[in-house]
Amino acid sequence: MPVSIRLPTVLRPQVGGQATVQIEGSTIGEVLSTLVAEHPGLSGQVIAEDGALNKFVNIYVNDDDVRYLQQLDTPVADGDEVSILPAVAGGAN
């Protein structure tokens, strides 16, 4: 079973308008590489050219920011929910 990745509105046009896509992988890095390989329009948006996470993007696994877990090496398991979100100022809901 793959993990489901939820995309923000701003990235949906690059995946054919879908809000959620299903991707196989065992780490966040693997999942994101596959995501970009399947949807080349996302290239350079989520992962910067140096291979690190775009600084204006936060990636969450089940509500935990992966920057404070194991970054791109953070493991994901079947059924996990991954969210890609733009960084925004606090105080917003």
Add this chain to the structure above:
Amino acid sequence: MVDVSALSPNPNVKIWTKLEGRNPAGSVKDRVALSLVEQAEADGILVPGAPDQILIEPSSGNTGIALAMVCRMKGYHLKVVLPTNVSIERRQLLEVFGAEIIESPGSEGSNGAVRMARGLAAEHPEWVFLYQYANPANPKAHYEHTGPEIFADVPEITHFVAGLGTSGTLLGVGRYLKEQNPDIQVWAIEPPTGEMVDGLRNLDDGYIPPIFADLGGAEILDRKTVVRPRESIEWTRKMTELGLFVGISSGAIMAGAVRCASQIPEGQAATIVTIACDDGWKYLSTGAWTDDIDTVVDRASKVIYF
């Protein structure tokens, strides 16, 4: 500092909350507002007693209210850029202290308020823009006061859990606590970004508070986790069982503390300290305690409560 361990899911984990709602203008932001203004006076940017001094600041509420009180006392004129979707009580309190309100689109949340305030400040160089998101006087207030108060009250602290807005509390308290004991873990609790993120045109419209980047926020935080409106409301309500009538962000932070407590390995003791940023008064109009929870959660996803 109040013992809220009765709500801890783990018998080996104590939880304390520092009540900040009893500050004069009603929130933890009183500390920040006073620090911002006094630093500006020390730097000569504001001159006590001089006429026609105007400040502008983006705020979803508490900083604006605290600054309005400080400015009222010191005779400065404050303009607050406020998203339209904050609770009515926040607007009313700003008016109580004589602040002028400039509305920013609710759909753009705090990001929109920050953007508008920066634009207006650039157009009006004669206005003083203290800019809590970028001003080191914000975390300094917590480094010099909130952090030492916490460590003096609960020296056995192992985890500090607080909300992430400007990042001032986490940076200031987190840095102070880690200097006392590098093993202390710092957890940031975020509200979900929800609908307002849909207003962003591209990822680079995203925003990281300059103080977070400048003061090594990524090194201070050990964990960052999102708490959703339903959990926030549920824990805000649960806290009344202990006689605590706190704001919704305090409920969110309590939910985060409970999540932290439940992840402490069995047999290991821990002591978590959280911040209750304000009391519940400003949120009565949201029906957070009394209305049907589904209705409140639906409403909470449209208003700003952090």
